[in-house]
Amino acid sequence: MRKKWMAAALCMVMAAALAGCGTQKEESKEAKNGADINGDGKVVVGCLAKNLVDPFQVVLNSAVEEGVEALMEEGIVDEWTGILDAESDAGKQVDRASECISKQCDIVIMLPAETTASDPALTSMADAGIKVLMLNAKTDSTDEVAASYSGSDDVEAGEKLAQYVIEQVPEGGKYAHCLGVVGNSAQIARGEGIENVMGEHPEFECIGEFPCEWAADKAANVATDMLNKYGKELKAIICDNDDMSSAAQQVCNNAGRDDIICIGVDGSQTAMAMIKEGSLKGTILQDGKAQVEQSVDVIRKMAEGEEYDKEILVPFVTITKENVDDYYEEK
Amino acid sequence: MENVKAGRVTDREKTRMFMGKYGIGVVLLFMMIGISIIEPAFRSGSNMINVATQVSINAMISYGMCLAITTEGIDLSVGAQLALVSCTIGQLITNSGWNVWSACIVALLVATVWGFINGFLVSKFNMFPFVVTLSTQLIIRGFAQVISGGQSIPVTNSTFKQIYSAKAGILPVPIILLIVVTVVMYLLLHWTKYGRYVFAVGDNMQAAIASGVNVFKVKTIAYTISGLLAGIAGIIFTAKTGSAQSNIGVGYETDAVAACVLGGTSFAGGITTIPGVLMGIFIIGFIYNGMNLIGIDSYYQSMTKGIVIILAVLLDMVMNKKNT
Numbered sequence: 001m002r003k004k005w006m007a008a009a010l011c012m013v014m015a016a017a018l019a020g021c022g023t024q025k026e027e028s029k030e031a032k033n034g035a036d037i038n039g040d041g042k043v044v045v046g047c048l049a050k051n052l053v054d055p056f057q058v059v060l061n062s063a064v065e066e067g068v069e070a071l072m073e074e075g076i077v078d079e080w081t082g083i084l085d086a087e088s089d090a091g092k093q094v095d096r097a098s099e100c101i102s103k104q105c106d107i108v109i110m111l112p113a114e115t116t117a118s119d120p121a122l123t124s125m126a127d128a129g130i131k132v133l134m135l136n137a138k139t140d141s142t143d144e145v146a147a148s149y150s151g152s153d154d155v156e157a158g159e160k161l162a163q164y165v166i167e168q169v170p171e172g173g174k175y176a177h178c179l180g181v182v183g184n185s186a187q188i189a190r191g192e193g194i195e196n197v198m199g200e201h202p203e204f205e206c207i208g209e210f211p212c213e214w215a216a217d218k219a220a221n222v223a224t225d226m227l228n229k230y231g232k233e234l235k236a237i238i239c240d241n242d243d244m245s246s247a248a249q250q251v252c253n254n255a256g257r258d259d260i261i262c263i264g265v266d267g268s269q270t271a272m273a274m275i276k277e278g279s280l281k282g283t284i285l286q287d288g289k290a291q292v293e294q295s296v297d298v299i300r301k302m303a304e305g306e307e308y309d310k311e312i313l314v315p316f317v318t319i320t321k322e323n324v325d326d327y328y329e330e331k
Numbered sequence: 332m333e334n335v336k337a338g339r340v341t342d343r344e345k346t347r348m349f350m351g352k353y354g355i356g357v358v359l360l361f362m363m364i365g366i367s368i369i370e371p372a373f374r375s376g377s378n379m380i381n382v383a384t385q386v387s388i389n390a391m392i393s394y395g396m397c398l399a400i401t402t403e404g405i406d407l408s409v410g411a412q413l414a415l416v417s418c419t420i421g422q423l424i425t426n427s428g429w430n431v432w433s434a435c436i437v438a439l440l441v442a443t444v445w446g447f448i449n450g451f452l453v454s455k456f457n458m459f460p461f462v463v464t465l466s467t468q469l470i471i472r473g474f475a476q477v478i479s480g481g482q483s484i485p486v487t488n489s490t491f492k493q494i495y496s497a498k499a500g501i502l503p504v505p506i507i508l509l510i511v512v513t514v515v516m517y518l519l520l521h522w523t524k525y526g527r528y529v530f531a532v533g534d535n536m537q538a539a540i541a542s543g544v545n546v547f548k549v550k551t552i553a554y555t556i557s558g559l560l561a562g563i564a565g566i567i568f569t570a571k572t573g574s575a576q577s578n579i580g581v582g583y584e585t586d587a588v589a590a591c592v593l594g595g596t597s598f599a600g601g602i603t604t605i606p607g608v609l610m611g612i613f614i615i616g617f618i619y620n621g622m623n624l625i626g627i628d629s630y631y632q633s634m635t636k637g638i639v640i641i642l643a644v645l646l647d648m649v650m651n652k653k654n655t
Contacts, residue, residue: 033370052630081623082627084629089581091572096623099378099620102375114572117579120571140485162597305550
């Protein structure tokens with residue numbers, strides 16, 4: 001008896017679910033704006049995040065959330081997926097992309113988890129007719145199939161690093177260079193930028209490029225060693241990121257050498273706080289918020305049927321004590 | 332009269348047994364219906380195919396895991412196996428120009444051998460499976476890093492990528508693999524002598540030994556199969572992303588264990604069913620997929636996953652208790 005009762009109940013629920021399948025979507029709404037790529041009368045935006053844990057990714061994610069919610073208030077976007085987390089796993093990012101396709105997204109903002117391995121996420125969405133806006137980093141076929149890319153050029157970051165050192169130490173001298181993970185695209189590009197500028201300034205001499213894998217403690221060791229070896233001759237330590245530069249500066253300051261210029265890229269909270277209190281002189285900020293604003297702006301332009309750029313490069317900003325307050329709020 | 336009454340009781344008992352065995356299926360069904368009502372995009376055919384394709388990787392690992400757990404063990408090395416298989420394939424196809432199929436066979440062999448090593452250490456020296464696979468996990472990932480030099484190797488060979496994207500009719504290859512492996516595992520566990528030995532060893536090892544079951548052989552084969560299945564998962568993963576990397580598969584054993592537990596696999600050993608594990612696999616897949624489609628904030632997703640697993644297992648246990 002019970003079995004029959006249950007079977008009947010299940011049948012009814014399933015029938016109800018199937019009946020639900022039959023109801024048609026409202027298609028009375030006319031294509032109200034140019035951002036409705038698939039023409040179903042509503043604009044759905046997807047957001048693929050790299051992860052929810054890296055400090056810089058957190059900045060980007062919350063800027064994306066803010067930007068898309070603003071678009072929804074303006075009535076340009078009807079729905080969005082929320083931030084879809086790839087947990088830094090390209091395989092999971094491909095899964096999240098297929099969910100954006102199921103959800104019939106018109107536009108997807110994507111922060112790639114990996115350069116090569118996340119590429120299938122981009123290509124599968126592009127094949128499904130979705131306009132993909134790549135943010136912050138590129139995957140292999142970004143130039144060919146993405147609707148637009150907004151990010152920054154790391155070569156420029158390298159050039160700004162070198163320029164800052166030249167401005168601060170016009171007479172020249174010896175400098176050390178702490179590298180990120182060797183072979184990483186940001187490491188290569190930043191190194192190239194430093195080389196571009198320093199190559200034209202023979203008064204500067206590089207006393208070594210040290211692989212520090214973005215890690216603060218390794219950069220601190222390099223600073224200690226170089227201070228011992230070169231003493232007063234050492235004028236600057238250029239680092240590929242802020243974690244390393246703030247650690248190196250700490251070592252120099254503790255050794256009574258706060259005249260040494262340590263500078264890195266990112267605009268991390270630690271670096272900003274140190275600049276504010278004067279223990280670090282500067283950083284090259286990667287302006288994540290501005291990158292996101294550009295992507296959000298592309299959606300706005302799509303909606304209004306305007307032209308938009310296929311590649312938007314957001315400049316890095318040199319942060320010093322003078323302008324730190326514009327970019328940093330104490331928490 | 333007496334007979335009719337007896338008949339009724341067996342009927343009711345049958346229902347209870349059905350619920351005890353497949354209560355998780357009811358959970359799965361209600362979950363699907365619930366998500367469908369909230370988010371219509373969920374029940375589209377293409378989304379169902381998506382989910383089945385997505386879960387295929389976890390499914391391979393879970394079947395291996397359920398063998399290990401049923402023999403009172405666990406296999407924590409599966410995530411690292413994925414990485415090693417991926418790097419082996421990248422090295423052979425991209426850097427050495429091997430033929431796709433021979434590269435896949437070699438990669439599967441590598442994973443199988445590591446599975447055998449796990450099983451050998453567990454059964455020959457009677458070491459704790461947790462400790463053995465925790466250690467081999469480190470060694471295997473180390474090998475993957477050595478092979479790849481810590482860098483990602485693009486695998487652009489289109490034949491190889493077809494392993495993930497090619498379709499027979501509407502079914503992509505990973506789903507076909509999923510079906511084949513499910514059937515084979517079902518037959519192996521529920522229809523062969525080996526399957527009965529697995530249950531015997533997990534249920535009561537001393538009794539199994541006393542009845543002349545070769546425990547060494549049963550356990551070693553269980554881990555070897557787990558290795559082979561992790562190898563298949565690694566191939567699917569690499570074809571999916573088109574890139575061989577040593578950092579993939581971190582934490583994948585968690586989802587596999589979760590799927591086994593949801594499917595009614597007992598950590599005390601000796602209890603599991605392949606259909607149950609399959610349903611567990613799909614529940615995990617639907618949790619991810621459903622939450623993303625509904626738009627539940629990612630910050631709450633892992634919490635939700637944990638709660639759903641506990642509730643589902645609790646429900647399953649309550650139902651089982653009623654039966655006994």
